[in-house]
Amino acid sequence: MTATRADAPSPLWIGCPGCRRPLYGEHHRRALGVCAACGHHDRLGAPERLGQLLDPGSARPLPVPPTVTDPLGFTDTRPYPARLEQTRRATGLDEAVVCVAASTGGHPLTAAVMDFRFMGGSLGCAVGERITAAARHALEEATPLVIVTASGGARMQEGALALMQMAKTSRALAELDEAGLLTVTIVTDPTYGGVAASYATLADVIIAEAGAHMGFAGPRVIAGTMKQTLPAGFQTAETLLKDGLVDDVRKRPELRPVLAALLTAAAWARRGRPVPSHWRRSAPPLVRDPGELPVRDPWQTVTLARDPGRPTTLDYAGHLLEDFQELHGDRASGDCPAIVGGLGSLDGVPVMLIGHQKGHDTRELVARNFGMGSPAGFRKAARLMRLAAKLGLPVVTLIDTPGAHAGVEAETGGQAHAIAENLRLMSTLPVPVVAVVTGEGGSGGALALGVADRVLALGNAVYSVISPEGCAAILWRDPAAAPRAAAALGIGARDLLAHRIVDAVIPEPDGGAHRNPSLTAGLVKGAVTAALHELVSLDPARLLAGRTGRFRAFGLPA
Known part of the structure; x- marks a missing residue:
């Protein structure tokens, strides 16, 4: 239908x-x-889509800017103006996009909703100018811009002028990036050609509706011109998610609450970045003196750090955050399951949570690659950190990995480059960053999420330049020497505090975090919120100066 x-x-x-x-x-x-x-x-038309996504009665049409109507005098089997008039009568619309100022969940927004019924939702001068004008309205009113796409591509009847709308609209979204305003695309079926290759895929968050298809060249074009057989699931929303090209796939009834949650997060910084006053006193008893920590066998600590019962990042997200919206993909090569992240509300304060994800059984550990991030995972983390910086949101990272994935595919995919980029990026983020080592902190794969203003560790966590097994194999030439290597590497909480690698240690419940995950999550929450209470009030210059000084001091005399 x-x-x-x-x-x-x-x-x-x-x-x-x-x-x-x-x-x-x-x-x-x-x-x-x-x-x-x-x-x-x-497929829904633009009026139905607006009714689905927006608060009732909130939509106000935006002024329609004038544009050329038939720049080429184009005629195929009939003149272009006649086609336009016929489409307008059939749809009740005057163009393929409807732009309004409105609200969702009480949050103001600017929306541009495309309608495939109008000449296949094609991008011509009028559509390009209306998208651009909507972006300018969002800029002037300081509201997020939400675009709902449905298009077969650029409008052929307007020739190269239609092509130029891709650059025009892309620049309009760049201006919203510069202003720190959230942009969201909801991809509906179909979204192709010049729309997919411009504003549709430039948004901060891309949500694909279930059943949607998106790509540059359509299936018929590829099959007909390139004579290629298309794989199963080609250009479907689910394949786009797996390939890291969209943040999520949602059924239609889920779109409005997801949009409302994103708008809530974007509004926090513009409300003055308020945090609860009780955060000041929320920290559990933290250990800052290494002498106050019990002396433990290093290998036993390694074993506890690796226990599969310890809470994972997604466990912490479930315990700590409300309305957690996991965001996927690096927008280039894939979605790494070993690193997860997304937006959620921590006592009403939006945060970007990013962390390594292991698992609690063999099946999940294998599926998550034992928490060993790939280049796509580190690039996904970087993308989410940039979004947090754009919106002025705190970043919380949870570190639990034996190290970055070591394999041919990771190396050819630029593993070293991806880790290096994260280190540089985190050193310059203008928002508070709190990192917690919750289990294993292995090598560069851990540090890629660890350049923070405050670095905390659970009592049985470890942090090291290399795994004990790797050190034993290289220096002792005997993997069985891993316990000796663990002791020599100084990877436990006492040594980490002594060398100021971590700022404080969060004592774990008796027997370890896996014995009482809920209590552990509460302790982590208290420590993180206390740190954020201190950091949120600092301006970016002070944050960066403190972060630079923290890492500049490593290796220097106390």
Whole structure:
């Protein structure tokens, strides 16, 4: 079913294009066009989409800027102006995008919603100018810009002028980046060509609706011109997610709450970055003197740090954060499952949480590559940190990895470059950064998330230049010497405090974090919120000066 004019009568019964089952029209409409039997998502027109995403009654149409109407005098089987007039009568729209000022969840926004019914949602001069004007309105009003895409590409009837709209709209989004304003794209089916290769994929967050397809060249073009056989799932939302090209895939009813959560996070810095007053006293008893820590066998500490029952980053996200929205992908090569991250609310304060993700059983450990990040993982982390910096949000990182993935694919993918870029990026982030070593802190794979204003560690965590096994194999030439290497490397909490690698140690529950994950999460939350209470009030210059001084001092006499 294709969306019809908003004032057209709805048919009593319709057939689902996905499963061919008959659906009662009114029920299907109330289900936002999603088939209750097979989950197929019908295409929505712009008016229906606005009604789905926005607060009722909040939409105010933006002024329509004038543009040329038929720059080429184009005629195929009929003149271009005649096609436009016919489409306007059929859809009740005057162009392929509707732009409004509105709100979602009470948060103001500027929205540009495309409609595929209008000449395939093609990008011509009018669409490009309206997208650009919407971005300018967002800039002037300091609101996020939300774009809903549905397009077959640039409008052929307007020739190279249509092509130029790609650059025009891309610059408009760049201006929002410079102003620190959130941009969100909701990709709907289909999104192709010049729209996909410009403003659709330049947003800070890209959410694909279930069933959407997106790409530059469409399947028929590729199959017809390149004579290539297309793989299963080609250009589908799910494949885009796996390939790291979108942040998430959501069913239609989930889009509005996800959008509201993103808008809530973006509004915090503009409200003056308030934090709860009780955070000042939220820290649990922290250990800052190494002499106050018990003397433990280093190898036993390594074993405790690696216990599969210890909370993972996603466990901490579930315990600590409300409305956690995991964001995926490096927008280039893939989505590394060993490093996860996203936005969530910590006592009402939005934070960007990023951390290594291991697992609690063999299946999950293998699926997560034992928490060993790939280049795509470190680039994903960098992308999320840049988004946090743009929006003025604190960054919290949780470190638990034996090290970066060591393999041919990682090396050819630029592992060293990705880690180095994170080190440089974190050293310059203008927002508070708090890192917690929750388990293993292995080599550069750990440090790539560890350049922070405050670095904390759980009592049984370890942090080292290399794993004990790797050190034993290289220097003792005997992997069995790993316990000796652990002792020699000074990887436990006492040594980390003594060398000021960490600022404080969070004592763990009796028996280790895995014995009481909920209590451990509470202790971590208290330590993190106390640190953020101190850091959020500092301006970027003081943050950067303190972070630079912290790392500049390593290796110098006390």
